[in-house]
Amino acid sequence: MAVESNVTDSNSSNISRWVIPGLIILFCIVAFYFTTQFDRVPEILKRGIQPSDFPQLILLLLIGLACLLPFEKTQHNRPAIPPSVFISLLLIIAFVLLTHLDFFIALGCFGGLLSFSWGER
Amino acid sequence: MEAIFSGLWALADPMLLLLIVLATLGGILVGALPGLNATNGVALLLPFTITMEPIAAIAVLTTIYCAATFAGAVTAILINTPGTSASATTCLDGYPLAQRGEAGRALGMAAVSSTIGGIISVLCLMAAAPLLAGAAYKFAPPEYFALTVFGLSMLASIGEESSIKSIMSGAFGVLLATVGIDLLTTVERFTFGMNELTEGIGFVPVMIGVFGIAELLAQAGQLGIVRERITLRAIQLPSKADYQKTWKAILRSSGIGTFIGILPAEGATIASMIGYNEAKRWSKTPEEFGKGSIEGIAGSEAANNSATGGAMVPTLALGIPGSPTAAVILAGLMVHGLRPGPTMFTEQSTFVFAIFWSMLLVNVLFFFVGLFGARIFARATLIPLTILWPMVFLFSIVGAYALDQSMIDVWIALIFGVIGYLMRRYGFSVVSLAIGLILGGMLEKRLGQSMVMLDEQWWLIATRPLSLFFLVLTVLALAGPFLLKQLKTLKS
Numbered sequence: 046m047a048v049e050s051n052v053t054d055s056n057s058s059n060i061s062r063w064v065i066p067g068l069i070i071l072f073c074i075v076a077f078y079f080t081t082q083f084d085r086v087p088e089i090l091k092r093g094i095q096p097s098d099f100p101q102l103i104l105l106l107l108i109g110l111a112c113l114l115p116f117e118k119t120q121h122n123r124p125a126i127p128p129s130v131f132i133s134l135l136l137i138i139a140f141v142l143l144t145h146l147d148f149f150i151a152l153g154c155f156g157g158l159l160s161f162s163w164g165e166r
Numbered sequence: 167m168e169a170i171f172s173g174l175w176a177l178a179d180p181m182l183l184l185l186i187v188l189a190t191l192g193g194i195l196v197g198a199l200p201g202l203n204a205t206n207g208v209a210l211l212l213p214f215t216i217t218m219e220p221i222a223a224i225a226v227l228t229t230i231y232c233a234a235t236f237a238g239a240v241t242a243i244l245i246n247t248p249g250t251s252a253s254a255t256t257c258l259d260g261y262p263l264a265q266r267g268e269a270g271r272a273l274g275m276a277a278v279s280s281t282i283g284g285i286i287s288v289l290c291l292m293a294a295a296p297l298l299a300g301a302a303y304k305f306a307p308p309e310y311f312a313l314t315v316f317g318l319s320m321l322a323s324i325g326e327e328s329s330i331k332s333i334m335s336g337a338f339g340v341l342l343a344t345v346g347i348d349l350l351t352t353v354e355r356f357t358f359g360m361n362e363l364t365e366g367i368g369f370v371p372v373m374i375g376v377f378g379i380a381e382l383l384a385q386a387g388q389l390g391i392v393r394e395r396i397t398l399r400a401i402q403l404p405s406k407a408d409y410q411k412t413w414k415a416i417l418r419s420s421g422i423g424t425f426i427g428i429l430p431a432e433g434a435t436i437a438s439m440i441g442y443n444e445a446k447r448w449s450k451t452p453e454e455f456g457k458g459s460i461e462g463i464a465g466s467e468a469a470n471n472s473a474t475g476g477a478m479v480p481t482l483a484l485g486i487p488g489s490p491t492a493a494v495i496l497a498g499l500m501v502h503g504l505r506p507g508p509t510m511f512t513e514q515s516t517f518v519f520a521i522f523w524s525m526l527l528v529n530v531l532f533f534f535v536g537l538f539g540a541r542i543f544a545r546a547t548l549i550p551l552t553i554l555w556p557m558v559f560l561f562s563i564v565g566a567y568a569l570d571q572s573m574i575d576v577w578i579a580l581i582f583g584v585i586g587y588l589m590r591r592y593g594f595s596v597v598s599l600a601i602g603l604i605l606g607g608m609l610e611k612r613l614g615q616s617m618v619m620l621d622e623q624w625w626l627i628a629t630r631p632l633s634l635f636f637l638v639l640t641v642l643a644l645a646g647p648f649l650l651k652q653l654k655t656l657k658s
Contacts, residue, residue: 061592061593065592069334076341076356079356080355083353083354083355084353084354086351086353090351093350093613093614093615093616093617093618093622094350094613094614094617095351096348096350096351096353096355097355099344099610099613100341100344100355100356103337103340103341103344104341106337107334107337107338107341110330110333110334110337111334113330114330114331114334117328117330117331123591123592126387126591127386127387127389129386129387129389130383130386130387130587132386133382133383133386134383134584137379137580137583137584141577141580144573144576148567148573152560152563152564155556155559155560156556156557156559156560157556159555159556159559160552160553160556163386163389163551163552163555163556164389164552165550165552165553
């Protein structure tokens with residue numbers, strides 16, 4: 046059990062230290078690509094900056110800061126997400142699907158099922 | 167002077183007064199419920215205030231802010247769980263007092279010190295208003311831009327885990343603010359051909375998501391926690407000896423709270439921590455702190471409630487939120503088409519003073535409601551999480567939907583609920599995200615206006631004295647946490 050717990054901690058540490066910054070950088074690169082697809086306006090209309098300039102500036106800042114994250118001395122080990130959170134997430138997905146049937150029926154079902162899954166009898 | 171009375175007159179509407187009384191009761195209930203706090207209470211109620219008149223809407227939101235901040239003390243004292251994070255230090259002495267059978271005395275002191283702190287801060291706010299109005303004419307787009315950058319830089323100090331993560335969350339919020347049609351050039355950005363996104367991502371569904379739905383998921387992870395509740399017999403006013411012992415701590419913490427509240431992005435939580443520490447430092451009996459000191463409760467509660475008034479200064483005067491809850495109120499101001507900033511005190515002075523008067527009123531109201539209704543509100547702590555949070559979810563979703571009867575707002579709230587939960591789990595501040603989203607639009611707009619004004623020579627922003635002042639403050643705010651860390655390392 047202790048070994049399993051260590052494995053979980055190590056995985057959690059890696060996710061926090063490397064995977065999260067990696068995902069952020071990937072997201073920023075994709076978003077940066079989209080900014081290159083924005084329409085450009087003629088010089089006379091651009092009013093100081095092109096529409097893509099500001100988002101690109103922010104994305105570069107995010108990439109720069111994400112590169113610093115793995116070297117930060119912060120808590121990288123986190124306890125595993127409890128099953129009740131996953132159940133609640135699944136219920137939210139079920140709620141989204143049910144809204145295609147009827148919004149208020151979906152709300153009622155979600156409320157009852159969430160309460161039940163959290164232990165209310 | 168005329169604005170002060172016209173603000174008071176605007177508040178003299180029976181319906182509005184009734185709304186404020188109801189909001190006070192609602193705010194105390196929100197603050198007393200574990201897990202709910204002023205920020206998510208205001209965020210959840212925001213969509214329901216959209217159809218109200220601006221004065222009524224903002225008065226209701228600020229009332230909930232003040233009342234919930236006070237009511238956090240109820241759960242802090244009775245079940246050792248702060249109803250709001252600002253009451254965390256109240257637990258340290260409130261709960262030991264309650265265990266000794268003095269819960270009524272602890273709650274009485276919390277009510278008195280909260281009321282005094284709140285009133286002092288609102289009076290300071292009213293006195294400072296004419297000064298702020300005078301400064302209004304010195305602000306041009308470059309000054310606004312530098313000020314907004316300074317407001318965002320303060321995010322470095324509010325993250326629970328790391329300054330870098332907090333700034334990143336703020337930057338993500340700013341990025342989200344670029345979604346939709348660029349107002350300067352009318353070019354569509356990140357809309358992916360979806361008409362619903364052309365007006366950008368709405369503040370309200372994002373607030374509901376990151377403060378409501380994300381909290382629900384966080385609560386799902388804490389279902390096993392059992393809280394022992396202390397029975398409250400009767401609340402009692404502090405004795406003469408209590409007043410003699412605490413009056414200095416109350417006044418000192420009121421000053422500290424007002425000052426901390428005025429600093430952009432800093433809120434009642436930090437104020438209560440400093441207020442508590444200072445009360446302990448100046449106390450003749452510091453050894454009693456943590457074991458049931460009445461001074462500890464006074465120091466903490468006076469500071470956290472005075473921070474609510476202080477936090478409204480940068481929010482209304484500069485358009486920079488003074489606390490997480492003030493960020494949601496700022497979103498409310500913008501949704502109502504109001505333009506917070508230095509000119510607000512000259513162009514909408516009646517509105518501003520009506521809000522001040524309503525804050526003054528709520529501070530008096532929650533004193534009486536707190537004294538006479540604490541036993542009833544204490545029963546709210548008995549509501550099981552398994553019933554409370556599904557109800558909060560229903561309330562959140564209906565609120566998101568009610569905005570425009572649009573499902574896209576519901577999806578946005580849900581998506582940001584999940585994003586908010588993951589951000590919190592990995593140490594990224596959702597408060598920074600909310601503040602970044604609110605300030606992002608202003609930041610870009612003011613940068614664009616400054617570029618036009620300065621003939622595209624952006625570096626000229628730093629040559630203007632007021633802009634330079636804010637930019638220097640920005641550097642200090644960003645470097646401060648790192649320098650303090652280095653200083654602590656050197657000392658140890």
